[in-house]
Amino acid sequence: MSxxxxxxxxxxxxxxxxxxxxxxxxxxxxxLALIGPNGAGKSTCFNMLNGQxxxxxxxxxxxGRDTAGLPPRAVWRLGVGRTFQITATFASMSxxxxxxxxxxxQHREVWRLWRPAAARHAAAAEALLAQVGLAxxxxxxxxxxxxxxxxxxxxxxxxxxxxxxxxxxxxxxxMAPTERVAQMRLxxxxxxxxxxxxxxTEHDMDVVFGLADRILVMNRGALIAEGNGEAxxxxxEVRAVYLGTGATSGGH
Amino acid sequence: MLITALNGLAAAATLFLLASGLTVIxxxxxxxxxxxxxxxxxGAYLGWSILARLPHTPWGFALGAVATMAALALFGxxxxxxxxxxxxxxxxxxxxxxTFGVVLMxxxxxxxxxxxxxxxxxxxxxxxxxxxxxxxxxxxxDLIVIxxxxxxxxxxxxxxxxxxxGVLVRAATQxxxxxxxxxxxxxxxxxxxxxxxxxLAGLAGILALPDGSADLTMDLSAVTDAFVVVVVGGxxxxxxxxxxxxxxxxxxxxxxxxxxxxxxxLAFAAMAMxxxxxxxxxxxxxxxxxxxxxxxxxxxxxxxxxxxAGWxxxxxxACAxxxxxxxxxxxxxxxxxxxxxxxxxxxxxxxxxxxxxGHAAWFGIGAYAAALAVHALxxxxxxxxxxxVLLAAFAAAAFGWFVVRLSxxxxxxxxLAFAQICxxxxxxxxxxxxxxxxxxxxxPGLGVRGFxxxxxxxxxxxxxxxxxxxxxxxxxxxxxxxxxxxxxxAIGLDTGRLRLAAFTLAxxxxxxxxxxxxxxxxxxxxxxxxxQRSVDALLMVLLGGVQTISGPILGAFAYTGLYDTLLSLTxxxxxxxxxxxxxxxxxxxxxxxxxxxxxxxx
Ligand SMILES: Nc1ncnc2c1ncn2[C@@H]1O[C@H](COP(=O)(O)OP(=O)(O)O)[C@@H](O)[C@H]1O
Ligand SMILES: [Mg+2]
Numbered sequence: 050m051s052x053x054x055x056x057x058x059x060x061x062x063x064x065x066x067x068x069x070x071x072x073x074x075x076x077x078x079x080x081l082a083l084i085g086p087n088g089a090g091k092s093t094c095f096n097m098l099n100g101q102x103x104x105x106x107x108x109x110x111x112x113g114r115d116t117a118g119l120p121p122r123a124v125w126r127l128g129v130g131r132t133f134q135i136t137a138t139f140a141s142m143s144x145x146x147x148x149x150x151x152x153x154x155q156h157r158e159v160w161r162l163w164r165p166a167a168a169r170h171a172a173a174a175e176a177l178l179a180q181v182g183l184a185x186x187x188x189x190x191x192x193x194x195x196x197x198x199x200x201x202x203x204x205x206x207x208x209x210x211x212x213x214x215x216x217x218x219x220x221x222x223x224m225a226p227t228e229r230v231a232q233m234r235l236x237x238x239x240x241x242x243x244x245x246x247x248x249x250t251e252h253d254m255d256v257v258f259g260l261a262d263r264i265l266v267m268n269r270g271a272l273i274a275e276g277n278g279e280a281x282x283x284x285x286e287v288r289a290v291y292l293g294t295g296a297t298s299g300g301h
Numbered sequence: 302m303l304i305t306a307l308n309g310l311a312a313a314a315t316l317f318l319l320a321s322g323l324t325v326i327x328x329x330x331x332x333x334x335x336x337x338x339x340x341x342x343x344g345a346y347l348g349w350s351i352l353a354r355l356p357h358t359p360w361g362f363a364l365g366a367v368a369t370m371a372a373l374a375l376f377g378x379x380x381x382x383x384x385x386x387x388x389x390x391x392x393x394x395x396x397x398x399x400t401f402g403v404v405l406m407x408x409x410x411x412x413x414x415x416x417x418x419x420x421x422x423x424x425x426x427x428x429x430x431x432x433x434x435x436x437x438x439x440x441x442x443d444l445i446v447i448x449x450x451x452x453x454x455x456x457x458x459x460x461x462x463x464x465x466x467g468v469l470v471r472a473a474t475q476x477x478x479x480x481x482x483x484x485x486x487x488x489x490x491x492x493x494x495x496x497x498x499x500x501l502a503g504l505a506g507i508l509a510l511p512d513g514s515a516d517l518t519m520d521l522s523a524v525t526d527a528f529v530v531v532v533v534g535g536x537x538x539x540x541x542x543x544x545x546x547x548x549x550x551x552x553x554x555x556x557x558x559x560x561x562x563x564x565x566x567l568a569f570a571a572m573a574m575x576x577x578x579x580x581x582x583x584x585x586x587x588x589x590x591x592x593x594x595x596x597x598x599x600x601x602x603x604x605x606x607x608x609x610a611g612w613x614x615x616x617x618x619a620c621a622x623x624x625x626x627x628x629x630x631x632x633x634x635x636x637x638x639x640x641x642x643x644x645x646x647x648x649x650x651x652x653x654x655x656x657x658x659g660h661a662a663w664f665g666i667g668a669y670a671a672a673l674a675v676h677a678l679x680x681x682x683x684x685x686x687x688x689x690v691l692l693a694a695f696a697a698a699a700f701g702w703f704v705v706r707l708s709x710x711x712x713x714x715x716x717l718a719f720a721q722i723c724x725x726x727x728x729x730x731x732x733x734x735x736x737x738x739x740x741x742x743x744x745p746g747l748g749v750r751g752f753x754x755x756x757x758x759x760x761x762x763x764x765x766x767x768x769x770x771x772x773x774x775x776x777x778x779x780x781x782x783x784x785x786x787x788x789x790x791a792i793g794l795d796t797g798r799l800r801l802a803a804f805t806l807a808x809x810x811x812x813x814x815x816x817x818x819x820x821x822x823x824x825x826x827x828x829x830x831x832x833q834r835s836v837d838a839l840l841m842v843l844l845g846g847v848q849t850i851s852g853p854i855l856g857a858f859a860y861t862g863l864y865d866t867l868l869s870l871t872x873x874x875x876x877x878x879x880x881x882x883x884x885x886x887x888x889x890x891x892x893x894x895x896x897x898x899x900x901x902x903x
Binding site: 121125133137161169206 | 602775776780784787791793
């Protein structure tokens with residue numbers, strides 16, 4: 050059974066059809082890249098998948114459950130971790146506390162009023178931070194991290210509830226090219242080792258073609274191609290969108 | 302029926318005069334001008350003086366109105382240039398506070414220049430005239446007021462759509478930064494918008510004279526009304542303000558007919574209903590993001606030295622009754638109660654991210670609940686205090702249910718409006734609350750020392766409990782909801798429920814402070830719910846620094862000491878306090894504790 054199955058997903062903003070009739074599936078242990086020019090509708094897809102936006106039509110199945118209409122916090126409980134295109138972390142807390150809070154939430158301990166939070170799940174948080182290479186920064190304020198480190202922190206937070214599905218919207222934007230590959234290789238290893246399903250968007254084609262098992266290409270809200278690296282490279286419509294040749298040009 | 306409708310229209314016209322200026326100023330400058338009611342009051346007093354020197358004819362009145370508007374426009378422009386211009390980038394709360402400083406200063410200036418008595422106009426024949434409408438007599442002057450509404454709406458509409466100035470103001474309302482990038486001088490634009498808003502408030506003030514009078518409370522009641530209209534209509538929306546004025550004006554005049562006592566409550570219920578259905582008001586659009594310039598500090602546990610000092614102070618406070626006399630003990634009790642009150646507000650607006658301009662509501666509900674329990678039910682203190690806590694918590698939960706999802710400005714304005722309504726109920730519902738005379742004889746039935754120790758235990762214990770809660774998982778989750786509700790929801794946190802819980806907890810703690818205060822003073826009065834008390838708490842928190850956890854404790858002691866000193870030194874304490882608030886906001890936009898140790902917040 051697929052971890053994530055999407056059928057004929059659709060969303061419009063006013064007159065703009067941001068996503069139209071998108072269908073795909075992600076299997077456990079699979080890395081699926083979603084690529085496309087800016088404005089193609091990738092982030093809108095992500096926002097529907099984690100419950101931030103309600104689809105106009107279509108089905109979202111996560112581990113066999115229809116999640117349409119569930120709020121993000123309920124989708125997260127089903128085992129969906131998410132990172133954002135524009136990082137969202139807790140600025141008044143330390144890097145460790147950011148991860149600890151995700152762990153507290155996973156253990157349903159956020160309504161505790163008495164014992165200090167500082168000691169709860171500290172070791173587990175450190176382990177997650179070490180995994181993404183942030184161990185040395187654990188005590189620093191999240192607000193002062195470099196952008197690439199914020200992306201790492203987001204990954205650590207997203208991994209805190211041992212997700213079965215990871216949604217990563219431009220997880221390496223703001224990183225140096227070598228860091229990008231290292232970060233996504235880490236995700237790749239996790240996917241293989243734990244059977245984690247990963248859907249990610251990415252502009253770095255080395256990452257996409259080097260690490261993804263399969264690639265989806267979106268343009269103007271619609272899926273135009275699906276396949277492995279070779280098939281995508283050879284796909285005429287993809288070439289048209291990215292290289293600007295042919296009738297369907299419009300991307301860049 | 303016809304007469305009631307006309308009364309409603311007249312009320313709507315006055316509301317619109319006030320609200321249009323407020324909403325236009327907010328639209329362009331993003332400042333919620335608390336001093337708008339003061340401009341209205343100045344308009345009434347100035348207008349009174351000007352009209353006294355003019356012939357008592359319609360033309361004299363018109364001339365006086367124009368002169369008043371010109372004077373207010375000038376005053377508004379000076380206010381914008383001297384103060385507001387400097388705080389456009391400050392956090393919302395500081396803007397509200399700075400303009401509240403203006404409110405305080407204007408109150409003392411007006412009292413100094415015109416005296417404390419109400420002033421009303423002599424009524425020449427033309428003002429006393431009536432017209433016959435469907436067999437009933439209707440004051441001619443009120444028809445003029447009604448006529449102002451469509452005329453003003455039309456004029457504003459033309460001004461905003463057909464002139465270059467109006468186009469620029471609308472552009473500023475939509476995108477300030479873009480306008481700046483295009484090289485438009487916004488300073489002149491904002492000054493003129495503010496002058497216009499002030500002139501409209503002045504016109505409202507002078508138009509209020511023939512049917513009423515100028516008095517020293519009109520500023521706050523006017524600004525509360527204007528806030529309600531603007532919130533219902535949608536911040537920054539002129540047509541929304543017009544619609545809301547009509548709605549609330551009609552509700553007011555028909556409400557008085559049906560439910561004489563409940564007109565205020567009706568307005569509030571209407572507001573709650575509109576906001577529950579349309580969180581941005583009838584015609585408002587979502588406000589982009591939080592206030593600019595808001596800094597989120599990195600919160601660390603208190604350093605050892607500070608904690609030791611705290612425990613030492615607590616020990617000293619526990620020994621105080623062995624050394625100090627009753628007067629000194631009563632001052633200490635006042636400070637301890639202030640500490641709990643400030644700590645409860647801090648929980649809400651600091652970690653909770655919910656600025657409240659009406660925190661006195663919960664304090665007052667607690668105080669009245671305790672007093673009524675003692676009086677009406679003959680309950681002893683051990684029953685009256687829990688009643689205070691429970692009622693305040695219940696009221697906060699019910700009110701919070703409507704407002705915790707709203708953005709900062711709406712929240713600040715709504716909490717203020719709610720507190721003003723509680724104040725009005727305490728003031729008007731004389732049979733139960735004793736009205737202005739309050740409820741006397743609320744004694745704890747303990748000796749001075751015993752009661753002092755009780756106050757110390759409950760206030761220190763309550764404050765420590767709040768601190769503990771903030772360091773516990775709940776406190777972190779609450780802070781997370783404020784830092785990034787997007788991320789918080791994405792890790793499974795129910796931000797709405799967390800906020801509501803914090804709101805309720807803060808209400809309960811404030812209710813306990815209020816209940817204790819009632820017993821400490823032996824009485825309750827409507828002033829316990831006054832805006833001044835809400836602002837006191839705000840100042841304590843801001844003085845200590847919103848971004849710190851120990852801040853409100855230090856702030857409460859510092860402010861109470863300062864305030865008592867000020868009261869004993871001068872009759873013009875409002876003026877001095879207002880000036881101090883303004884200086885404070887201009888000089889230390891992050892609060893005092895934030896200045897002392899930049900970067901690290903405790
Ligand atoms: N909240 C929104 N309101 C209106 N339009 C939106 C909103 N979010 C996205 N869009 C529009 O939907 C389209 C797809 O955007 P997005 O999903 O962010 O693309 P991508 O992530 O692929 O760059 C764009 O045309 C964008 O302008
Ligand atoms: Mg995107």
